[in-house]
Amino acid sequence: MNQLNNAFTLFLSLMVEAMPFLLLGVAFSSILLLFVDERKLIAAMPRNPLLGALAGSLVGFLFPVCECGNVPVARRLLMKGAPASVAVGFLLAAPTINPVVIWATWTAFRDQPEIVVLRIVFSLSIATLIGWTFSSQKDIRPLLQPNISRLMPAPSTGNPAKDNPSNPGTSVSPLLQSGTYLLQQPGQMFQLDNSTAYDLFASSPVSKPLAAKLKLMLDNMVQELRELGGILVLGAAIAAFVQVAVPREIILSLGQGPITSILAMMILAMVVSICSTVDSFFALSFASTFTSGSLLSFLVFGPMIDLKNIGLLMTVFRPRVIVYLFALAGQMTFVFALLVNLHVG
Amino acid sequence: MPRKPRKQPIPQKPRSPFIPWRDVLDVLTLFAWGVMLLKYWLTGKLNVLLHPDYMWLSNSAGVVLLLLGFLKGWQLLTRLRRQSGRDLSSQTHTTLLPPNWSSAILLGVAVFGLIYTPKAFASDTALQRGITDTLTATRSQPQRFVRNAAPEERTIIDWVRTLNVYPEPDAYTAQRANVTGFVIHPPDWPDNYLMISRFVLTCCAADAYPVGLPVKLSGSRSTYAPDTWLEVEGAMGTETLDERRQLVIEPTALKQISEPKNPYEY
Structure with a gap:
């Protein structure tokens, strides 16, 4: 009975601590979804692959979204012509490198500031490196799901950010191109290709009037809160259960080994799929029994790849790309975390 | 008695307003x-x-x-x-x-x-999580080392932090102690010792960890059941417990108190 009480108290404490941050996260993500124009952002990105990957990783400061919000944003970035390095860097780093998550991590690990700093450094390095790797693929379209690559401009049209769908920028007569056309004045026609159609129907909500924006914002907030909150409940329940029900000897033997602890926490991160805004509190409940490196591996790897995220990634990338992302991110996280365990902890 | 044919419900078109x-x-x-x-x-x-x-x-x-x-x-x-x-204004989300x-x-x-009313953790959790009188490796930084506090004003966590910085128990002999906490009966201690303990929080109950100080009683510890809240006044001494020299409170007064509104220390 006492065990049950402890589990409930633990669970409620995690929920009560995490809820404000979740709320803040969804509020930010909803505001910026409506008020930041990705096209202007892409135009400002550096063209150099390494710098692009770094810049993409840092864009998270403008879109404080956790890993559920960042896949739709990354998809919009890709479709609006962002280079692969920028999009992949953003995809992997944005859930961690943003003010809300950094603050939440600081709240949880106040007395271990090295965890906060290393989380940022590791996430940034891994995301930049993987983004850089992906930039060797000049035309990213073969890596994407066909329904997305169809909507994308070909990379040969020069600066993709300025790509104007009504002016394909080639000298080929419009009559020789396939597609859907709207006939305007005689002799003039407006090509209604997929990219335009996409823009017409799913244009960034930035252009909508303010009242509609606010309504969209409220809807988006409630929707994200509902979805992420459900996952948070599951995560908190698992954390509470593990702490109370699993014998301490097992946790200690698993959590004190420099390698087993990292593997255990990485698998936990995959399975629990807890939102990056609140995952520090989850990790905190393991802080006294698990090595610092393993906590870091949880905090770095979880936001990049987890079960919930894989479903989202499948809507953008082909499966083999997800395998690359998973393998690269997993190996680098493991190596970094092991370094911490062997040399710092 | 012939049964009345059951009245068939008239199939009505759902005219009621759509409720989302x-x-x-x-x-x-x-x-x-x-x-x-x-x-x-x-x-x-x-x-x-x-x-x-x-x-x-x-x-x-x-x-x-x-x-x-x-x-x-x-x-x-x-x-x-x-x-x-x-209203179908949903953003693209998969979950x-x-x-x-x-x-x-x-x-x-x-x-x-x-x-449900949440309850503060009790002695069994403390035993399960392992009580320390040294803050473990992960908690090594003393955040608030109050050097000038009079000994009798130190709380349990203040004592533990002080000990962490200067662990030699003899240095504190005969200093006066006045602490409040709840009772734990560590199973491998002799019958005349109990632990007076508190949980410490850095963020929320998820990271609560117990700290405690041994109390040397004149009689059996069974007078004070586990989880009873006590105010312990006494002087510090050194005893060997768990094959280790430890700082021990030798009480002059033990008063049973009700659980404080705020059971943790920070």
């Missing part, structure tokens, strides 16, 4: 969460769950959730009045859980939170 159940569920969930967070604030039970530094976060979250609930509810009412049907499940789970948690 998901939105109703959302509104209920927002309200329930707001009320729950505010209830913990107003009843002071938040003390059991959170570090005081972060209570304002949870309190403002409660207010914001209520506000969101009002906005969403108002939106729902106007929509129902206009009968304009369903692990179906949306109605998520809402239902969240609502369930809030209702549970409203009914």
